[in-house]
Ligand SMILES: NC(=O)C1=CN([C@@H]2O[C@H](COP(=O)(O)OP(=O)(O)OC[C@H]3O[C@@H](n4cnc5c(N)ncnc54)[C@H](OP(=O)(O)O)[C@@H]3O)[C@@H](O)[C@H]2O)C=CC1
């Protein structure tokens with residue numbers, strides 16, 4: 001049955017670059033329920049047609065591989081725009097009336113997307129409640145909330161409390177676009193649709209895990225946001241911890257929102273909180289050279305653009321296995337990858353005694369080279385028993401239908417419309433994640449903060465980070481994917 005998607009922040013960047021192109025693609029694939037409507041709300045004074053025209057340009061640019069005039073014309077007919085200020089109660093009354101006039105009688109529900117500044121989330125929720133727009137007697141009423149969800153544990157708790165005053169938890173969809181990435185979901189398939197990996201997915205066989213989200217880009221014109229956030233808030237509290245949860249979680253009994261999130265939350269509970277000397281020994285901080293010259297960055301800023309956290313899960317499966325979480329801007333290339341490094345064989349039979357096998361390693365490439373590689377030792381042909389590392393390589397682009405993987409927002413919008421919250425963060429998940437990050441942020445802002453290393457852009461972060469790994473007899477998997 002038809003439904004309505006109301007986007008607050010209709011004139012903004014996310015709406016034009018991601019949300020509308022994703023909705024257009026879903027529409028083109030006939031995945032949106034027949035008769036669905038999209039209503040944009042923001043303060044800018046557009047007419048419906050002006051908004052449609054501005055979005056056409058975005059869709060031509062951001063869905064250029066599938067744009068066609070005929071589909072666009074049909075899609076554009078579903079788009080409406082209503083000028084409105086989130087701070088103005090009357091505008092929510094007008095919205096309620098407007099929705100009643102455009103929606104057909106048998107309408108299944110409404111999805112509100114808060115694609116606006118985080119400072120406005122609470123106000124928007126409050127106003128939705130005051131106008132009765134949360135009332136789900138005649139159809140579902142759900143709300144998608146963009147990141148960042150709070151700036152620390154205290155603010156995240158306050159935000160949760162105020163949203164819960166208006167919407168039930170099952171109506172709330174906190175987005176983390178990494179969970180919408182097809183290759184992140186493929187980790188579930190790899191782990192839980194196969195028998196061969198699970199038996200060795202534990203402390204007996206795994207030496208350590210590296211989770212890297214490297215970005216080639218620098219902060220661009222986002223100093224206003226970025227300099228107050230820094231990389232721990234921007235990337236670790238959400239995306240990196242999500243990747244860690246999916247890698248470390250136990251198999252859920254069923255693949256549904258409650259069970260998947262229960263298992264993820266158990267991982268967060270088991271992550272050892274850093275204290276005392278851990279902040280110096282188990283973290284690395286960096287800032288790229290030139291950051292202080294970026295427009296809008298204070299000359300003395302000590303905001304991190306690179307970080308490493310060494311985390312442990314204190315549970316039976318993972319006790320003693322370090323999870324290295326690393327992210328940086330201005331890195332050598334764009335790559336998101338999870339490397340599960342297995343232990344060495346207990347006794348070396350082949351090759352030079354000094355050369356330990358680099359060992360067995362599973363590399364899950366999340367982006368942009370979406371695929372999985374298994375590294376293992378094979379005999380060097382026509383040698384005495386010498387070995388070298390070979391690779392079994394699976395790439396999504398080589399599989400039927402794998403050429404163009406859907407963008408995260410397609411998947412997440414569709415899931416929210418169908419009421420599947422498995423790939424959205426629950427309130428306890430968000431709060432627990434802040435509970436892990438907050439003490440590190442506090443230590444990094446204290447007089448005893450570990451050093452902030454400068455690094456050249458275009459490399460793999462500070463050289464000190466490489467040395468830090470060597471001291472642990474380990475090595476970063478610094479490999480740019482071949483596209
Ligand atoms: N852009 C991106 O790639 C990503 C964005 N996000 C998150 O998504 C959210 C939106 O980001 P982005 O689109 O970049 O932000 P923009 O600054 O581009 O857009 C903000 C939107 O909010 C509207 N707005 C501002 N004040 C009000 C108000 N009082 N009442 C109604 N509307 C208002 C603005 O329109 P107007 O001025 O016309 O009112 C505009 O449409 C943020 O929370 C961001 O953190 C998350 C991941 C990626």
Ligand SMILES: O=C1O[C@H](COP(=O)(O)O)[C@@H](O)[C@H](O)[C@H]1O
Nearest residue numbers: 147177178215234235239336367
């Ligand atoms: O949430 C964010 O993610 C992007 C990286 O997302 P990706 O899908 O391109 O990997 C990051 O650049 C941005 O700083 C952060 O806010």
